[in-house]
Amino acid sequence: MITARDVAEKLGIAVSTVGRAMADDPRISAKTKAKVRKAAERMGYVGNNPARVMRGGSSKLIGLMIPDVANDFYGSVAQTLSTCFDREGYGLVLSLTGDDREREMRQIRELVGARVAGIILVPTARPKRESKRMLSQIAHIQFLRRHSALGQTWFGMDDSAVVKSATRYLIERGHRHIGYIGANDVISTGAARANGFRMAFSESAVAHHPELERHGVPTVEYGEAAAEDLLARARRVPSAIITGSIHITLGLIRYIERAKIKTPEQLSLIGFGEAPWFEWWRGGLTTIQPSAEDLATSCGLWFLEQVRKGKIEPLPAYASVTISKLAIRSSVAEPMMDRRRRID
Amino acid sequence: MITARDVAEKLGIAVSTVGRAMADDPRISAKTKAKVRKAAERMGYVGNNPARVMRGGSSKLIGLMIPDVANDFYGSVAQTLSTCFDREGYGLVLSLTGDDREREMRQIRELVGARVAGIILVPTARPKRESKRMLSQIAHIQFLRRHSALGQTWFGMDDSAVVKSATRYLIERGHRHIGYIGANDVISTGAARANGFRMAFSESAVAHHPELERHGVPTVEYGEAAAEDLLARARRVPSAIITGSIHITLGLIRYIERAKIKTPEQLSLIGFGEAPWFEWWRGGLTTIQPSAEDLATSCGLWFLEQVRKGKIEPLPAYASVTISKLAIRSSVAEPMMDRRRRID
DNA sequence: TTGAAAGCGCTAACAC
């Protein structure tokens, strides 16, 4: 592979001159610059970033650690961030944790080893001590989920507030037995969203039934199983279900389709997340809708700014909350009369 | 950040010993290895990959260049490859081209600059000359689409065959006016799939109507516009439509939903791609289904093997075709009788 | 079994 030295020798000048010309150093004459540029172009010279990094430069690479990328939400996040970074000449290293702390730790090690300029991460439920220590050596920012032990820099959404308003929406429509399926409390968003769910009841003087809550690992499989479990109840069968995670929403839908449950006649639904097809599913799935693009854009721009300023750990403490909306479509109806009578 | 020298000094030994111990060199005594490992662990030492690369090592980073990542197909591809690479200690650099050749060229330059070990790419319609030249310096493999000018290494699918069989499926069900919306012929998969469409007619002695074909850039917007255009015809309105791209399928569905067209009563449909919700959309969308996982897995494993063997350009000429299937669901019916009479 | 030293490609400090 062609090096700056090759270009220099071909032109009979010094390597440093080549370097300066390529970096558009003001001390170099326009004539030399043109000469160097042309030769570099012709010879197919592309600067060696690892060498630059070793000299103390920043790596132009940013790590993104997310649970997975095969769904609309994280897909959009990756898409938005990659595009955002690309505009500033930064590349995106994609690390998938699978929500597994061991894998998370290995990935952090890889990223630190690659000397990325920074890391944006959706932390797992309980990051390992080693992960924390490694992160403390490198500029990083938490996305969506948050652990105070991982730093004070976080971009997230209004988890509690939006779930509360979705729950209130159901209560106002007459639902009294509302099921909730969400992530475990060890995940910060899981705790916040469940909390929003409960707050809606305490603020409305309608009884909250803890036995209608289900919490677990946010996967499609868990969502499907929890939905089945919740609807198999002998009494206080929920007339509506709210989900607090994208994967769980997919699992719930999978179950509803499998069990051929009529919505919203037999069951009202409020899903979580953002996918084009939610608009079409059975005439439209009402969802709690965080904006992946807004969230990722604000996070990406802010982070780039810090990285470019050469900010090292710790980054300034900063919390940004992106407001979500409740996209009202057709999956919520009033509960069936007979059932409501029986219940109240 | 802690270096090998720091560890060496703390232990009063030479850097080379530290390096060898970390690399599990057989010449180093077990005792020394243990000592070094423990110190490294305690001090939070993580080897500097850029430095290794400069020494001549490989970078443990592989570039993936795809048009976008915010859809189920490419999302799965990225997911599968990232997981596959991770197991072997390789990281994935995600570059999105947006199907734009300028952006593609810049991204290639970035990847070459980062000295990635190799590149897996879905090339744009007409890569720039400069892109070709840069790629010739680095191990790379084409994915899905293929340009002979970019090398002889390719992993793709049975584009022509599967579209042919899907078309035949419609013909056998009595459809005579079948619309096709696919990518431009400058994209290799676009040409191959359109070809399969035409072959189905020539093999079945049913007239092929070129005016029912639409070709353009494979985007949601184009798919939506082409669908509208195709269904606005005064005569020979298609009784069925096949799509030859994921994005175009999404655009077609968007139009069908917007125009409130009944499927399959008014129009039969065969989509392209793989998304969980295709199974549910209006009782099930029949689709041409390439397996993103299979495709990505075979490509990833083969490529890793080459990269690990330290293979440089040109990679051995190799073409692998992953077989797709036609997932038959409920979006195809026989054409309406009156229309069929009128047509024949 | 371990140490010393060279050198990968680049940039920045210091000449001239």
Place this chain on the structure above:
DNA sequence: GTGTTAGCGCTTTCAA
């Protein structure tokens, strides 16, 4: 305006 040189952190001879 351009050249010379040192050194980033690592691995790999070559010595011991």
